Amino acid sequence: MAGLSATNTDNGLIALATGGTGGHVFPAEALARELESRGYRLALITDRRGDAFGGTLDRIDLHTISAAAVSGRGILGKVGAAFSLALGYIQASNLLKQLRPLAVVGFGGYPSVPTMLAASRNRRIKSAIHEQNAVLGRANRLLAPRMDRIATSFAETSGLRQSDRNKAVWTGNPVRPDIMQMANTPYAPPRQEDPFQLLVVGGSQGARVFGDVIPAAIALLRDDQRNRLRIVQQARExxxxxxxxxxxxxxxDAEVRSFFGDMPLQLTKAHLVISRAGASTIAELTTTGRPSVLVPYRYAIDDHQTENAARICDSAGAWMMPEADMDAAVLAQRLGDLMDQPHTLASAAAAARRIGTPEATRKLADIVVDLVGGTVTSPNTQKNEKAREALA
Known part of the structure; x- marks a missing residue:
């Protein structure tokens, strides 16, 4: 049964279409919470692998359809994937006729494609997609011309056709609720005599290069710098x-695990973060205002992580280090310099915060509510925005 609204009203049903990766799930969950608080019922449509959702998404109606990625496969694989997507489209079309949602919102990835295509063919259903990265993903590139609205996480998004720009609205990338709870925690630059908190995050499954290079780089630091370090590092099991x-x-002094359940707290304690440049990571760094060294994943589709990192680095909120150039000596030089320059870290933290969009969830919800002809209100975010203005 769909989650009950906090307002005890029923403004209608809105469906969300997403896959199971964190980059898609986090903004979907944030939007679900906001729409639920405004009196909307929700349904989640995903592929058969989407059975491990938590939070708000775990409480709403779940529907699975057939879907498969076409790229990166041989001829037989592509044929099978095309058949799976065609079957998913038929399933999604029938499902939407049963559910009769006011709108369907997609968050990219191939599991969203059949549902969003089916929604775009139904004149009674409004459709919108949200792009998390600075480069329009392949699924969203296919869907964009058919959508009523396109929400973007970055002010400039590559791959967006000129003919679709009039439908595009910059909302930012919604972050998970536990990050929002930390959004107003100010950055405290380290004093020379204090421990230096370094957080290393390698994405959902860690990054092998981080486990290989970062400890070697730490070994090259001066003794006084190593003695100050307190490291929290995510590594592959x-x-x-x-x-x-x-x-x-x-x-x-280091704590190394494959998973940290208190990552939002660790993020706000960090004086510096070393991480990949996934969309969710960028959103969390800018929402909380934390300086970072970003190492884009070199095999990311369309090199979107480099584009993500460039947006924050251009604003002086981070430093980018291509994985091909990442060796112990280069990283040690960067870390040592930053540890000795707390004012530089503080400036980067402030720059990151300035380009953050903590109001992203509200903006995205406003777009959806406006599409379906509802009343656009945002009582849940006013306090956060006032606190944010006080920190600016």
Missing amino acids: PQVQDVSQHYRRIGV
Whole structure:
């Protein structure tokens, strides 16, 4: 049964179409919470792998359809994927006729394609997509001409056709609720005599290059710098023990795990973050205003992580280090310089915060509500925005 609205009213049903990766799920969950608070019922449509959602998405009606990625496959694989998508389209069309939603909102990825195509063919249903990255994803590139609205996370989004720009609205990328709770925690630059908190995040499954290079770079720092370091590092499960032992050998205080359940808290405690440049990571860094060294994943589709990183680096909120150029000596030089320059870290933190969009959830919800002819209100975010203005 769909989650009950906090307003105890029923303004109608809105369906969300998303896959199971964090980059798609986090903004979908944030939007679900906001729409639920405004009196809308919700349904979630995904592929058969989408069975591990949490939070608000775990409470709403879940419907699965057939879907598969076409790219990166051989001929037989592409034929099978095309058949799966065609079947998914038929399933989604029948499902939407049953559900009769006012609108369907897609968050990219191939699991959203059949549902969003079906929605675009139904004149009674409004359709919108949200793009998390600075480069329009392939699924959203296909869907964009058919949509009523296109919400973007960045002010400038590559790959958007000129003919579709009049439908595009910059909302920012919604972040998960536990990040929003930390959004107004001010950045405290480290003093020379204080411990230096370094957070290393390698994406949903860690990054092997981080486990290989970062401990080696730390070993090259001056003794006084290593003695100040307090490291929290996410690593791949097979690397956790080796990385932990390396830090112990060089006498560095480090906590290494494959997963941290308190990552929002660790983020706000950090003086510096080393991370990949996924869309959710960029949104969290800018929402909380934390300085970072960004190492884009070199094999990301359309090199979108480099584009994501460039947006924040151009605003002086981060430093980019291409993975091909990342070695221990180069990273040690960067880390050592930043540890000795707290004013530079503070400036980067302020720059990151300035380009953050903590109101992204409200803006995205406003677009959806406006599409269906509802009353656009945002009582849930006014306090956050006032607090944000006070920090600016």
